[in-house]
Amino acid sequence: MQDLSRPEILDVLIVGAGLSGIGAAWHLQRRCPGKTYAILEARAAIGGTWDLFRYPGVRSDSDMYTLGYGFQPWTAGKAIADGPSIRDYIAETARRSGIDRHIRFGHKVTGAHWSSQDACWTIEVDHAGTLEVIRARFLSMCSGYYSYDEAHRPQFDGEDAFRGRIVQPQFWPQDLDYAGKRVVVVGSGATAVTLVPAMARQAAHVTMLQRSPTYVVSRPSEYRFARRLRRWFPPRVAYALTRWRVIVESMLLYRVARSKPALAKEKIVAMARRQLGRDYDVATHFTPDYDPWDQRVCVVPDGDLFKAIRKGQASVVTDHVERFTETGIRLRSGQELAADVVVLATGLKIRVLGGVAITVDGKPFHANDSMSYKGMMLSGLPNCVMTFGYTNASWTLKADLTAGYVCRLLRYMDRKGLAIAVPRRETDVTPEPFLSFSSGYVQRARNVLPQQGSRRPWQVYQNYFQDMFTIRYGRIADGVMHFGRKGVLP
Structure with missing residues (x-):
């Protein structure tokens, strides 16, 4: 059993080795090459959704030119690809980039606890029935939006x-x-x-x-x-x-x-x-x-x-x-x-932030009480990003923007000598449902999903171009994102 008194400290911990997690790691390696990171994957293989689902004919209903990564061309002929082909594509991307060496399989995150005093996350992990503890300065949740353990x-x-x-x-x-x-x-x-x-x-x-x-x-x-x-x-x-x-x-x-x-x-x-x-x-x-x-x-x-x-x-x-x-x-x-x-x-059963039990400075954090910042971060949740793709387009388009934003944010914090970044909810913003879909799986999750707001930067756009300008080119220090040094939550 790991010595819990001296857990390792990573710059970034990525949860999930599916499309989002591998993409997040690629951007981190390329844009923040000095950062240490690991990917925790609860299952025994790369692929996420595309390794989990094994029913007959399983395929994507998004084309692979947009579901695929912008940095890794999809070279197969079929635009609407089957599950095994997508799984192989993700795994090959990880191997080519050396990302696979950073994945720890069979590691299920059960708890994540933020300390402003240390400006650090303490992550509890179930590994083959044994408790392990990892510390990380930034948490990237790439665990998807539904439960792998339950369906509706x-x-x-x-x-x-x-x-x-x-x-x-x-x-x-x-x-x-x-x-x-x-x-x-x-x-x-x-x-x-x-x-x-x-x-x-x-x-x-x-x-x-x-x-x-x-x-x-x-x-x-x-x-x-x-x-x-x-x-x-x-x-x-x-x-x-x-x-x-x-x-x-x-x-x-x-x-x-x-x-x-x-x-x-x-x-x-x-x-x-x-x-x-x-x-x-x-x-x-x-x-x-x-x-x-x-x-x-x-x-x-x-x-x-x-x-x-x-x-x-x-x-x-x-x-x-x-x-x-x-x-x-x-x-x-x-x-x-x-x-x-x-x-x-x-249908699926929606689960936010991987269903992980989260605390911030000892107080329980519930996503449903928070507001989504640019569709990626949650109000009151420091140094944590949640990858959540589009409902009207390929998931990867939003995941790619989110991964790029994390790198921009980390570089900005390094330049300014900052340790903490947290979006703070504004009192004059009217809360609205996170997703406007009338689908049953969305309606069933109203008490689980966070809220969005009536204006920027709290709106969840289902529009790649709007998000591209807001996320890729928008100011990091926009007055809504609050920054601080180790010791006090801003």
Whole structure:
């Protein structure tokens, strides 16, 4: 067991070895080469989300030109990539940069305690059942936004009577054999629209059972313009040009969708109708009663979900579960869906700051009581950044800006001889929800998420360009960020 009286002191401790954590380490190595750091990863492998999820067909619904790192070109042909390819990309990035040598696997952070007297974090870590303590001057939380240990799991009447198998995508059983079997996938989000066409290749039939429709958009898995650019330019140049084109296009489309929701809805529904044919009931199954981007729009590469439906391999039912029976699910309408396997793709459970118990100078800190500063730091929480990506674009775009800001902040503090940085909440700022999404997983987390404010720098933009100017080029000493030396919290 480690000597707890003399724990090591790092300049930066990064929690999580997924997309965000590896990116944060890369920026730190490049821009603050003298800083000591370590990455703590609770699991046994690099990859985060992309190592955890192992369900059939697992893939990103963001293109890899923006989900990938700006500094590490995505060279594979497919823009919408599968989970194993993304995991390999993250791991290869870590190996190439030597970041993998800084990762400590099997280290789960359970507590983080800030001392203004020492201007330092004391981090409690569970390593194979043994308590270890690490000290760090700055804490970078790259542990994502949902619980790896729990998913949202509604309970249904009659489950005990069901003779088939009930599984959750987050905890996919590798021994599950669904070949030739009847499958019902409960849900209509990104996971469900991924599972249905993937399982339909082997199952007798797959039914997607949804309470309400979701906007589903077909996009090509490979971008022709990206292929042309790779022929004309060196790999890094082609990647950069492709990345910026995708960023600009996606932001323009989002702006149009939010400013002209009726038009956007009409176009998306018409796209589904073209995919499924004039006789298909698109109004019931693919026409939500909310505006586009009130919830996340689902992407299906090459229209694979629509193809499975057209071929009769899959179907969509819009109804509510009344109860499970021995042989399937009885719906509120009285219809019964026969099933051998039921997959509950019912959503994630949001967890902020990795669910770590945090104290500041001996007092418990709760994220829900705080306000988000530039979507990265929390009011009253010193020397700590929280990586939280976009809901309308690739996660990595915001993670990249956040990592760059940490380096700017650390360099500024070094130049000024400062040890503490903490954003202080202003009394004249009206609190607002951290996320404006109406999705169930967001609404369920209202008592967990922090707040945002009614004006800068407390607003959480879902806009890369606004964030780029605010985070990358905005002043560090903006009057809201308070600085101090060791001994007293400013």
